[in-house]
Each structure stands twice: as C-alpha cells, then as structure tokens.
Amino acid sequence: xxxxxxxxxxxxxxxxxxxxxxxxxxxxxxxxxxxxxxxxxxxxxxxxxxxxxxxxxxxxxxxxxxxxxxxxxxxxxxxxxxxxxxxxxxxxxxxxxxxxxxxxxxxxxxxxxxxxxxxxxxxxxxxxxxxxxxxxxxxxxxxxxxxxxxxxxxxxxxxxxxxxxxxxxxxxxxxxxxxxxxxxxxxxxxxxxxxxxxxxxxxxxxxxxxxxxxxxxxxxxxxxxxxxxxxxxxxxxxxxxxxxxxxxxxxxxxxxxxxxxxxxxxxxxxxxxxxxxxxxxxxxxxxxxxxxxxxxxxxxxxxxxxxxxxxxxxxxxxxxxxxxxxxxxxxxxxxxxxxxxxxxxxxxxxxxxxxxxxxxxxxxxxxxxxxxxxxxxxxxxxxxxxxxxxxxxxxxxxxxxxxxxxxxxxxxxxxxxxxxxxxxxxxxxxxxxxxx
Amino acid sequence: xxxxxxxxxxxxxxxxxxxxxxxxxxxxxxxxxxxxxxxxxxxxxxxxxxxxxxxxxxxxxxxxxxxxxxxxxxxxxxxxxxxxxxxxxxxxxxxxxxxxxxxxxxxxxxxxxxxxxxxxxxxxxxxxxxxxxxxxxxxxxxxxxxxxxxxxxxxxxxxxxxxxxxxxxxxxxxxxxxxxxxxxxxxxxxxxxxxxxxxxxxxxxxxxxxxxxxxxxxxxxxxxxxxxxxxxxxxxxxxxxxxxxxxxxxxxxxxxxxxxxxxxxxxxxxxxxxxxxxxxxxxxxxxxxxxxxxxxxxxxxxxxxxxxxxxxxxxxxxxxxxxxxxxxxxxxxxxxxxxxxxxxxxxxxxxxxxxxxxxxxx
Numbered sequence: 001x002x003x004x005x006x007x008x009x010x011x012x013x014x015x016x017x018x019x020x021x022x023x024x025x026x027x028x029x030x031x032x033x034x035x036x037x038x039x040x041x042x043x044x045x046x047x048x049x050x051x052x053x054x055x056x057x058x059x060x061x062x063x064x065x066x067x068x069x070x071x072x073x074x075x076x077x078x079x080x081x082x083x084x085x086x087x088x089x090x091x092x093x094x095x096x097x098x099x100x101x102x103x104x105x106x107x108x109x110x111x112x113x114x115x116x117x118x119x120x121x122x123x124x125x126x127x128x129x130x131x132x133x134x135x136x137x138x139x140x141x142x143x144x145x146x147x148x149x150x151x152x153x154x155x156x157x158x159x160x161x162x163x164x165x166x167x168x169x170x171x172x173x174x175x176x177x178x179x180x181x182x183x184x185x186x187x188x189x190x191x192x193x194x195x196x197x198x199x200x201x202x203x204x205x206x207x208x209x210x211x212x213x214x215x216x217x218x219x220x221x222x223x224x225x226x227x228x229x230x231x232x233x234x235x236x237x238x239x240x241x242x243x244x245x246x247x248x249x250x251x252x253x254x255x256x257x258x259x260x261x262x263x264x265x266x267x268x269x270x271x272x273x274x275x276x277x278x279x280x281x282x283x284x285x286x287x288x289x290x291x292x293x294x295x296x297x298x299x300x301x302x303x304x305x306x307x308x309x310x311x312x313x314x315x316x317x318x319x320x321x322x323x324x325x326x327x328x329x330x331x332x333x334x335x336x337x338x339x340x341x342x343x344x345x346x347x348x349x350x351x352x353x354x355x356x357x358x359x360x361x362x363x364x365x366x367x368x369x370x371x372x373x374x375x376x377x378x379x380x381x382x383x384x385x386x387x388x389x390x391x392x393x394x395x396x397x398x399x400x401x402x403x404x405x406x407x408x409x410x411x412x413x414x415x416x417x418x419x420x421x422x423x424x425x426x427x428x429x430x431x432x433x434x435x436x
Numbered sequence: 437x438x439x440x441x442x443x444x445x446x447x448x449x450x451x452x453x454x455x456x457x458x459x460x461x462x463x464x465x466x467x468x469x470x471x472x473x474x475x476x477x478x479x480x481x482x483x484x485x486x487x488x489x490x491x492x493x494x495x496x497x498x499x500x501x502x503x504x505x506x507x508x509x510x511x512x513x514x515x516x517x518x519x520x521x522x523x524x525x526x527x528x529x530x531x532x533x534x535x536x537x538x539x540x541x542x543x544x545x546x547x548x549x550x551x552x553x554x555x556x557x558x559x560x561x562x563x564x565x566x567x568x569x570x571x572x573x574x575x576x577x578x579x580x581x582x583x584x585x586x587x588x589x590x591x592x593x594x595x596x597x598x599x600x601x602x603x604x605x606x607x608x609x610x611x612x613x614x615x616x617x618x619x620x621x622x623x624x625x626x627x628x629x630x631x632x633x634x635x636x637x638x639x640x641x642x643x644x645x646x647x648x649x650x651x652x653x654x655x656x657x658x659x660x661x662x663x664x665x666x667x668x669x670x671x672x673x674x675x676x677x678x679x680x681x682x683x684x685x686x687x688x689x690x691x692x693x694x695x696x697x698x699x700x701x702x703x704x705x706x707x708x709x710x711x712x713x714x715x716x717x718x719x720x721x722x723x724x725x726x727x728x729x730x731x732x733x734x735x736x737x738x739x740x741x742x743x744x745x746x747x748x749x750x751x752x753x754x755x756x757x758x759x760x761x762x763x764x765x766x767x768x769x770x771x772x773x774x775x776x777x778x779x780x781x782x783x784x785x786x787x788x789x790x791x792x793x794x795x796x797x798x
Contacts, residue, residue, distance in 0.1 A: 052683050073689035081687040089542035089679035090734030095446065100677055104689035108670060111450065111737075117443055133442045156688070 003027050009058035011044050018044045020216045028190035033203035036213030042196040046162050050081045076104035079160040080153035091136040094148045101155030123154040143174035163195035179206050204252040267291045271339035273356045277303035278345040296332040297324045324355040336363050342370040348381035349388035357391040370400040453738040460745040467749050471520045474756040479508045487512045522649040523752040529661045529710035531747020533703035534721030535740050539675035540699055547721040548707040551613040552590040555620035557711045560586025562627040562638045576656050580712040587708030644717035644774030653713045660709035664702045675736040719777040720747050723785045
C-alpha cells in the first residue's frame with residue numbers, strides 16, 4: 001500500500017509564512033482535490049510535496065521515506081508533477097518530451113532503450129497523443145500540449161501524480177478527457193492523485209477527498225461531501241453558494257450566488273407582493289442594497305417562496321396551489337404594517353392571489369408608500385375578468401407610484417427613503433419642540 | 437503513419453546522429469588541411485602534405501625529403517598550423533559554451549556576453565595591455581592570464597549577486613549579467629580613453645583574432661577546453677530537461693541548482709580560456725548553436741557535439757578569409773577574424789533562418 005503522509009508542514013517565503021501546520025494522509029487510489037482561494041497556499045503545498053520547496057518544519061513521507069532525504073531521481077521515479085502551464089524552451093518533438101519522463105529511470109550515459117520507447121508509446125496512446133509524436137511540441141494546441149505533458153508525467157511510471165490546475169487553458173472536452181483519464185488511472189491502478197482546482201465543480205466531480213485551504217492552513221479536510229459545503233465555501237471564499245447533488249451526474253455541484261459584502265447601511269424595510277418568480281431577482285437586489293425585505297402572501301413551493309426561504313426572508317404563506325385565505329391575508333397585513341414601503345411586482349393575478357392586490361390597496365389607505373412595477377401590461381396578466389385591472393387603477397388613483405422596472409424602482413426607493421428619513425427627523429424635532 | 441514507423445524513425449535518428457558527427461569530423465579535418473594552403477607565402481600543396489606527414493610517426497619514413505624545405509616547414513608548423521588549431525579550439529569552445537548558455541537560459545539569444553564573461557575578459561585584457569604589456573608569467577602572456585581571470589571572476593560575481601537564498605533564478609542571473617556586462621564595458625571604455633598608444637592593441641584584442649598565436653598559448657588553454665566540453669556533454673540530458681523549466685527539470689530528477697552551477701562554471705571556463713587567446717570573437721557563440729539547432733533539432737546530446745565541430749569549422753574558415761581578403765591591398769595587413777565572423781555569419785544566418793523559420797525537425 002502506497003502512502004503519502006504530510007505531517008505538520010510549514011513553508012515560508014522569506015519571512016512570510018505561506019503554509020502552516022498542514023497535515024494530510026493519502027493512500028493508494030485516493031483522488032485528493034486541493035481547493036482554496038488565491039494565495040491560500042495550494043501551489044506551495046504541491047511544491048513542498050514535489051520536493052521543490054523544502055518546508056521549514058514538518059515532514060513529507062512517501063511510503064516510509066522522507067522525500068527530502070531521497071535524491072531527486074528516487075522521488076521522480078515515484079512522483080510526477082503536471083505544472084499549470086508548460087512553456088518549453090526549444091522545439092522538442094512531442095515524443096522527445098514524453099521520453100524525458102524516463103529520465104529518472106536512466107543513468108547519465110544511457111540512451112533511451114526500446115523499453116523506454118514502448119512505455120512512451122503506451123502513455124501517449126493513453127493520452128491520445130501518439131499521432132502527435134513527431135510534431136514539435138511548440139506547434140501543438142494548448143490541449144494537445146497539456147496531454148503530452150501528462151503523458152510525460154505518466155512516463156515516469158509514478159505512484160503519485162500531482163496536478164497544479166492542469167486545465168487552466170483547456171476547453172471543456174479536453175478537461176473532461178484528461179480528468180477522466182486521470183480518474184481512471186486512480187481507481188484502476190491505484191495511482192494517488194493530488195490536484196489543485198480552481199473550479200469547485202471539477203473538484204466535486206472527480207475527487208473523493210478534499211483539502212480546503214484558507215490562508216495557509218487546512219480549514220477543512222476529509223470526504224468531499226463534508227468539505228464542500230455551503231458554509232465552508234461562505235467562510236473561506238466569502239461567496240454565497242448553493243451546494244447540491246446533481247440529479248443526473250450524481251456529483252455535488254456548486255453554484256455561486258453572490259459575493260458576501262460587508263453588511264450595508266441599514267435601510268428601511270420593504271414588503272414585496274410577488275409570486276411566480278417575479279420577485280426572485282428583486283429580493284436579492286433589495287437585500288444587497290441594504291433593505292430589510294419581507295414578502296407575502298406566497299404559496300408554499302412557489303419560486304419566490306423558495307428564493308425567500310434561501311435568502312431567509314420572512315414570508316406569510318399559504319398552502320400550495322390554494323387561494324389566499326382570510327387568515328393569511330390578515331397575517332400579511334400585519335407584516336405590511338411593520339414595513340415602511342410596499343412593492344407590487346408584475347405578478348399575474350388570478351382568483352387565488354387577487355387578495356394580495358387588496359392588501360396593497362389597504363396599505364395605501366394606511367399611508368404606506370406603495371410602488372407598482374408595471375413591467376408587463378396588466379391586460380396580459382389579469383386572469384380575474386378585469387378585477388385586477390380595476391384594483392390597479394385604484395392603486396394609481398390613491399397615489400401608488402408606477403415604475404417600469406427594478407432600476408427605476410431602486411432610484412425612486414432611495415428618493416422616498418431620503419424623504420422618509422427627513423420626515424422622521426422633522427417629526428422628531430417637532431415632537432421635541434412641542435415637549436419643550 | 438503506423439506505430440512502428442515512429443519507433444523505427446526514432447532509432448534511425450540516433451544512428452543518423454552518429455553519421456552526422458563522423459561527417460562533421462571529416463569536414464573539420466579537410467578544412468584544417470585545406471586551410472594550411474591559405475596564406476601569403478605560396479607553398480605547393482604537395483609540400484604541405486609532405487611536411488605534415490613528416491610529423492606523423494607512421495608516415496614520416498615514406499615522405500620524400502626533397503619536398504620538406506626548412507623555410508616552408510617553419511611557416512606551416514610554426515605559423516599556419518598553430519593559428520588553425522587555435523581556430524579549431526576557440527571555435528569549438530565558443531560554440532559549445534554558447535549551447536550551454538542558451539540551454540541554461542532557455543533563450544536562443546544568450547551567449548557569453550550574458551553573464552558578463554566576455555566583458556570580464558575584456559577588462560582583464562585591457563588592464564594588462566594598459567599596464568603590463570609584454571610581461572610573461574609561467575610562460576604565458578599576462579594579457580592571456582588577465583583575460584581568463586577577468587572572465588571567470590565576472591561570472592562568479594554575477595552568479596553571487598543573483599543568489600536568492602539557496603537558489604539562483606535564471607531571470608535574476610540574466611538581469612544581473614546584463615548590468616555587470618554594461619558596467620564592465622564602461623570600464624573598458626574608460627581604459628580606452630586613457631590608453632593613448634596602447635589603444636590600438638586594446639581595440640584589436642576586443643575585435644578578436646589569431647595573428648600572434650603561439651603553440652604555447654594553445655597548450656595553455658587546451659586542457660580547459662577539452663575537459664570542459666567533455667564535462668558539459670555529461671550534462672547534455674540535463675540541458676534538455678531544463679528546456680521544460682527549472683521546476684519540471686527538478687521534478688524529473690535533475691539537481692537543478694547543482695547542474696546550473698556546474699554548467700555555467702564550465703561554460704565560463706571554456707569561454708574564458710578561448711577568449712584569452714583570441715580576444716572577443718562575436719557571433720560564434722550566439723549563432724552557431726542556433727544555426728545547428730535549426731538543422732538538427734534541439735536535443736543537446738547531438739546539438740552539443742555538432743555545434744562544437746561546426747563552430748570549429750566555421751572559425752577556421754573565417755580565419756582563412758581574414759588572412760587572404762586583405763592581401764591584394766597590402767601584404768602584411770590582415771583583418772581581425774571577429775570582423776569576418778560577423779560580416780559573413782550574420783547574413784548567412786538570416787538567410788537560413790528566413791528559409792527554415794521555426795521548423796526544427798530532423
């Protein structure tokens with residue numbers, strides 16, 4: 001059983017510590033993804049494992065040998081590296097480059113033997129590059145060149161393969177071909193693979209183990225499912241992301257939602273009357289602008305309801321596919337009473353949700369400023385034989401402001417927010433004045 | 437193309453390398469013999485062959501003594517031959533060290549100027565010409581010794597300035613080398629300004645030539661050049677791997693810092709030895725490796741020996757031209773070979789490069 005043991009490794013560039021107390025243990029057939037933001041020490045970790053950058057502290061054992069006590073060739077017989085990008089100084093033929101992988105197995109005065117050549121041929125056939133054997137490496141496309149470089153690494157007949165973002169310049173088919181090949185070698189021949197990934201989804205697709213680095217330290221390590229979580233991504237990358245298991249590929253996938261921003265200045269609260277996905281984008285925008293957002297009434301399982309759940313927005317709900325009941329409407333009105341503004345989206349109105357327009361009307365009566373986004377003409381989304389249209393006209397008469405889209409809404413919101421603040425301040429002053 | 441074809445082609449290439457080397461050696465021998473014929477004094481070719489054969493133990497008995505005249509013998513053996521052999525040795529030295537510099541720096545434009553080696557030699561030579569002309573130590577001219585020491589110390593200076601911790605990154609080496617190079621040539625310029633009567637000697641040394649070469653000079657540098665080239669050849673595969681980048685070379689088992697140091701020291705010793713005899717001869721170290729690479733590809737296991745021999749042939753031929761080109765005008769005038777190498781070599785190189793562009797295949 002081949003084992004790679006990294007124990008308490010600390011690396012420094014000058015006085016800057018770039019890796020601190022990193023430990024991991026990998027065994028035959030493991031495919032380890034190393035992930036983390038830029039500058040978290042991923043490449044440094046690979047460099048120290050590949051015997052390029054000697055750590056200041058800690059040991060790296062390959063089987064039972066400290067790799068820094070072995071010679072370069074001894075390590076190269078067992079461990080191969082595929083760098084991020086290969087600029088090759090002179091126009092060597094692809095076959096020459098692959099044969100260079102045989103270097104650790106040859107003595108200084110030896111020429112390549114038929115055995116070396118047949119190994120080169122086998123790995124080039126594996127990486128689908130044998131037909132390129134006699135082409136100068138610098139004339140190959142990025143994908144072809146990277147496949148040749150991988151063939152070179154495999155020609156070393158390694159037990160451990162280190163990949164440093166091997167797919168930075170590759171298109172999607174090349175990425176899949178190469179990673180499928182590596183995965184195959186890993187699971188069938190027990191190759192240990194350690195790969196630095198920037199693309200979390202690629203990591204999720206191929207790794208079984210994962211190391212998440214944050215500013216030079218291991219933030220989390222273990223099985224992919226335990227490491228690649230929404231919470232970990234939020235803490236380490238400062239990105240809100242959804243992590244789910246894909247129904248078709250059955251691997252985890254990560255969808256980044258938005259950057260975590262420093263909490264914006266608290267603005268007033270807005271109640272959204274929406275549904276059928278018309279409020280989804282707006283919820284996120286308003287939250288990012290710093291407003292407190294509530295919504296309702298929404299049917300459970302409605303797209304907007306799911307978004308609200310995800311964004312942790314308070315909602316008054318109604319059972320799925322059911323008209324809004326009086327109780328729900330009342331709850332909604334209570335929520336509206338606490339909001340400083342109401343926004344009605346271009347949601348279609350039917351008998352099930354017409355009650356929400358009624359709520360908007362009542363809000364106006366309570367002098368709560370109300371905005372109507374009139375993006376889709378009401379004729380196209382009125383399924384109540386004109387009742388909704390009537391109500392909308394009434395809203396306009398009662399002083400609701402109509403806007404064309406969310407951009408216009410945002411500018412009007414900030415104006416009325418200023419006015420609101422002014423009003424609050426002056427009434428406060430008036431109050432104090434009266435008190436004195 | 438069938439799979440076996442590629443393999444057969446690969447092994448055929450190796451045997452083609454050997455053939456190429458044999459042909460180059462034959463070409464070199466022929467060049468040397470024909471070059472003996474070149475010079476101001478008209479000596480029949482048969483006499484030249486006789487004089488040469490006389491020197492070879494097995495053949496000396498068969499030589500017709502009437503063809504070996506003492507005067508001609510002296511011209512051939514004491515003037516022409518040392519000069520030609522110096523051309524062979526210096527040409528081989530410059531070309532092989534050029535291969536090393538280009539390989540280590542992964543840059544086809546690198547040569548002995550890059551590490552300040554040539555500039556160091558120039559400072560050493562100018563200094564000795566200015567202050568100690570004619571002195572002889574241990575049977576060697578002081579200029580030669582000073583040039584050699586200058587070359588080697590410049591290289592060590594650059595190497596040590598470039599050191600970052602335990603590593604010597606190639607880019608730093610290149611930049612420090614260029615800086616030191618400029619500095620040292622400024623020093624040479626300064627010496628030229630104050631040189632007065634010695635100015636001609638300095639300028640002549642800086643352009644490079646073989647006009648006053650003695651056997652003594654050749655024996656002094658031969659060990660450096662021969663041992664140096666053989667030692668460099670041991671590192672030929674390391675040079676190949678360096679083309680993949682230093683880290684990759686390291687990952688493939690090359691002890692990169694050691695190889696780099698050994699190669700640069702060897703190349704600088706070879707260059708320093710060569711220029712101590714010839715002065716600065718441009719173009720050979722830069723273009724011969726490049727030119728050879730265009731024809732036979734970048735593998736240093738063939739590139740190194742092939743460039744070495746090509747460099748030798750090239751310099752001998754250039755020196756032949758230097759000897760005869762000015763004779764019609766004045767019998768004693770001859771051009772420094774450094775001018776010929778550049779005048780003849782550069783257009784030839786441009787022509788070849790334009791025709792071949794980037795395809796380096798064998």
